[in-house]
Amino acid sequence: MIAYCLIITFLPSNNRTDDIIRFTFFVCGCCPNGGKSSFWTIIFGGNLNMSVAMTITQNIGALFMMPLWIYTLGKNVYNDDSIRIPFLDIIRIICYLIIPALFGMLFIHFYNHLEKQIQLYMKKVCWIITAILMSVVLYLYWDTLYYFSWPVIICACFHPWIGYAMSYFAAWITKREHKDCITISIETGTQNMGIAILLAMECWGEPTYNIAAVMPIALFLTTDKPLLLGWFIMRIKKNLSKNKKKENLGEINKGFQSSTESSTATIL
Numbered sequence: 061m062i063a064y065c066l067i068i069t070f071l072p073s074n075n076r077t078d079d080i081i082r083f084t085f086f087v088c089g090c091c092p093n094g095g096k097s098s099f100w101t102i103i104f105g106g107n108l109n110m111s112v113a114m115t116i117t118q119n120i121g122a123l124f125m126m127p128l129w130i131y132t133l134g135k136n137v138y139n140d141d142s143i144r145i146p147f148l149d150i151i152r153i154i155c156y157l158i159i160p161a162l163f164g165m166l167f168i169h170f171y172n173h174l175e176k177q178i179q180l181y182m183k184k185v186c187w188i189i190t191a192i193l194m195s196v197v198l199y200l201y202w203d204t205l206y207y208f209s210w211p212v213i214i215c216a217c218f219h220p221w222i223g224y225a226m227s228y229f230a231a232w233i234t235k236r237e238h239k240d241c242i243t244i245s246i247e248t249g250t251q252n253m254g255i256a257i258l259l260a261m262e263c264w265g266e267p268t269y270n271i272a273a274v275m276p277i278a279l280f281l282t283t284d285k286p287l288l289l290g291w292f293i294m295r296i297k298k299n300l301s302k303n304k305k306k307e308n309l310g311e312i313n314k315g316f317q318s319s320t321e322s323s324t325a326t327i328l
Contacts, residue, residue, distance in 0.1 A: 061089075062089060062218075062219055062222050062223060062226075063085055063086050063088065063089025063090075063215075063219055064086060064089065064133060064136075064137070066085070066214075066215045066218055066219060067082050067085060067086060067137055067215070070211040070214055070215050071085065071211055071212075071215060077207075077271050079137075079138050080138070080264070080268065080271050080272050081207075081212065081271065081272075081274050081275055082137050082138060083134065083137050083138030084256060084259075084260055084272045084273070084274070084275045084276060085215060085219075085275040086129075086130070086133075086134055086137045086138075087126075087130065087134075087255075087256045087259055087260075088219070088251065088253060088256045088275055088276055088279050089219065089251075090122070090125065090126045090129045090130060090134075091122065091126070091251045091252050091253065091255045091256050092115075092118035092119045092121065092122035092251065092252055092255070093114060093115055093118050093119075093247045093248065093250055093251055093252065094115060094118075094119065094157060094250070094251065094252030094254070096186065096190060096250060096284060097111060097114075097115060097246050097247050097250040098111045098112065098115065099182070099183075099186040099190070100246045100250065100284065100287050101242070101243050101246050101247070102182060102183060102186075103183065103287075103291055104242050104246070104287075104290070104291075104294075105239060105242070106239050106240075106242040106243035106246060107237075107239050107240050107242075107243040108243075109165075109168075110240060110243045110244070110247075111243050111246070111247055112161050112164065112165055114243070114244070114247040115157060115161060115247065116157075116158050116161055116162075118247070119154040119157055119158065119252070120154065120158075122150070122154070122255070123147070123150065123151065123154070126150075126255075149258050149262070150255055150258070153252075153254060153255060153258065157252075190284075194281075197277065197280060197281075201270075201273060201277045203270050204270050204273050204274055204277050205277075207270070207271055207274045208274065208278060212274060212275065212278055213278065213282075215275070215278075216275065216278035216279050216281070216282045217282050217285075219279065220249040220250065220251070220279065220282065220283040220286075221249070221286055223245075223248045223249035224245045224246070224248070224249035224286060225245075226248075227244050227245045227247075227248035227249065228241050228242070228244070228245035230244075231244040231245065246287070249283065250283055250284065251279070251283070253276040253277075253279055253280045253283075256275070256276040257273060257276045257277075260272035260273050260276065
């Protein structure tokens with residue numbers, strides 16, 4: 061619904077190019093969560109078990125909900141009966157997500173004492189993968205950036221960011237724990253753009269595919285930027301807190317040393 065409201069507000073239908081961008085944006089809004097949601101959940105100290113469970117259930121639900129939204133509300137965005145949803149490919153992508161997730165859940169269940177150590181290594185690996193993915197996407201879809209406009213950028217920013225805010229508020233108002241609120245917020249705002257790109261590839265060939273990939277790529281580039289900013293702020297606050305503790309400890313040591321010296325002088 062957020063995607064639909066943004067389409068009506070910011071993306072007018074003036075030509076076929078606009079219609080394709082509108083439709084692919086709507087498809088992005090129908091996509092389940094995924095991407096790097098579990099990575100950001102670990103970074104912000106969220107509930108990893110909830111993150112995995114939400115990823116599995118939402119991806120399974122997407123098999124039924126995506127066709128429902130696309131063939132009902134999606135008709136108001138782009139009415140083209142030639143569009144076919146690649147169910148088999150979507151099922152394959154979902155299996156790629158679910159099977160490792162189930163394996164990870166079983167591993168953590170039997171080796172729970174290794175969870176913190178694994179999360180530490182996962183942070184480092186995911187940072188590297190994130191940097192590589194960003195570079196690869198920019199290289200492969202560089203031509204797509206020429207279709208970016210201010211309405212496209214505004215929609216690409218507002219869609220995940222509103223999702224973060226609304227889902228966190230909904231979790232908070234239902235009195236969930238803070239780490240659960242963080243997890244629900246991340247899982248709601250971070251969506252699997254791979255499904256939208258796959259559908260664009262199946263529905264349109266070159267050169268139309270470059271137009272169809274505009275919104276998935278724009279969302280891929282903007283979705284995690286608030287999370288990245290939050291991580292930077294968190295790191296700065298943590299470093300400032302460490303420095304303050306060191307200063308306080310140094311002052312205590314100096315005070316203790318001076319009091320010891322004065323006591324020694326008094327005795328002498």
